Amino acid sequence: MPPAPNDPTSASPAPSGTPPHASVLPREVRAFLALRPGQTFVDATLGAGGHSLLLLPDLAPGGRLIGLDVDPAAQQIARARLEPEAQRLGVALVFVQRNFAELPAVLDELGGAAPHGILADLGVSSMQFDTPARGFSFQHDAPLDMRMDPALPHTGADLLAELGEAEIADLLYLHGGERGSRRIARAIVYEREAGRAVKTTGQLEALVRRALRVRGHQRIHPATRTFQALRIAVNREMDVLARFLEAAPERLAPGGTLAVISFHSGEDRLAKQRFKALHKTGRFRMVEKSVVQPGDDEARANPRSRSAKLRGLRRASDA
Ligand SMILES: C[S@@+](CC[C@H](N)C(=O)[O-])C[C@H]1O[C@@H](n2cnc3c(N)ncnc32)[C@H](O)[C@@H]1O
Incomplete structure (x- = not known):
């Protein structure tokens, strides 16, 4: 299972003056999710809130965004970026510092919400990777921590x-x-x-x-x-992804879409196998048959995007 040559762990830091994390495949994610005013969207990996910021206008007015991240630092950054815009647009925000493997419990605690869109943009963010004290990068000498969730x-x-x-x-x-x-x-x-x-x-x-x-x-x-x-x-990334992929599709609202962006062949394989199996049931279909990857322009502008792979799964409107 070779890592992609440009796995984030091998890339150099983003130049200053750019957002804290450059969101990958932004147009493609937006088209896959096709969110509508008043709908509920779950960003399962909030990070810097970049994808969420892009999707907020699609939910306005009256929609709701539920943002999960295990990292309290990410939650803080995303909150500061999203709150003013959500207020202006009339979209409700719910921030939850939990692992996306626990999504069913989170949705139950929120009154049984059935999201129209769920996004998981896997792996570490540039903020985590570029902060030496987090211990993700060999570009700086620091304690070998590597926990996305500091409570692990x-x-x-x-x-x-x-x-x-x-x-x-x-x-x-x-x-x-x-x-x-x-x-x-x-x-x-x-x-x-x-x-x-x-x-x-x-x-x-x-x-x-x-x-x-x-x-x-x-x-x-x-x-x-x-x-x-x-x-x-x-971070037990394969285990939590498998749990998430098992449960998340069943929690979608009819017609709702789950989008997964992976940076590792093992993660992509898990998503592909699960989506194929659900496609066969007739209750779900894959948004695109083959995987979607960044084009040359995006890969040039954001070298960390090069190994990204997007897959989508849509629940039938009568399922
Ligand atoms: C690639 S970044 C997401 C960037 C975000 N899409 C954006 O545009 O700003 C991944 C984020 O997901 C979080 N994360 C990774 N695995 C997670 C999990 N199992 N549950 C919740 N959050 C997770 C990480 O802490 C990190 O902040």
């Missing part, structure tokens, strides 16, 4: 301190497609047993370079796959 019990450093060598190798291969997974895992455990456990992004980056015996410039940084894999494990 285990950081990246904790996992490397606690897991066995085979478990570390498996997670690097499974989530990062790292062919040198065994060598890296062996080096992590060797250092740990010598009293030099990996605790920072800089230590992990240097260890991967040594373990893979990398010399000279590489097109993709040699630590990209390791960092991506560890982040996915810390």
Whole structure:
């Protein structure tokens, strides 16, 4: 499962003066969701609120936007960007700091809302990635944290301190497609047993370079796959996505659409398999048969968008 060459974990920071996170495939997402005034929309991965900001006018007047994010910092940024615009347009906002795997419970707590649109734009935001203290990037030396939700019990450093060598190798291969997974895992455990456990992004980056015996410039940084894999494990990204994909389609209002943007082949596979299975029931259909990806202009303007893949699933209006 190779990571895309431009997985966000390998990209360079966005230039200053741009929004805190450049939303990917904005026109395509808007067309997929086709929201109408008065409808309810769930942004399951609020981030900087960029997609939500774009979709607010479609819900006006009288609509409702429910924004989920596990990261309180993202919630704060999105709230500041969305509130003035929502007030001006007459759209109600509900912010919920929860994991999208818990969407059914969140909707029940909100009185059984049936959304007309749900968007999940997976992975980390540029704000998270570019904040050294969050520990997602090997571009800065910082504690190896990697939690999107700061309340999660285990950081990246904790996992490397606690897991066995085979478990570390498996997670690097499974989530990062790292062919040198065994060598890296062996080096992590060797250092740990010598009293030099990996605790920072800089230590992990240097260890991967040594373990893979990398010399000279590489097109993709040699630590990209390791960092991506560890982040996915810390945040249990595959598990929560599977739970979300199981439940979210059934919660759509008739005619409602679920849109998923992924940046990792494993995530895209989960969405594709689930959507295909539901398409076969006749109660849902795929919005587009094949996956939608950014065009050259968007990829040039926002290199982090290059590996994005959009899929949509629409509930039949009589289902
Ligand atoms: C790629 S960013 C979203 C950017 C947003 N679409 C925008 O345009 O600004 C992904 C966000 O989803 C959040 N996130 C990732 N996995 C999540 C999950 N399972 N539940 C809730 N939020 C999640 C992250 O904390 C991050 O803020």
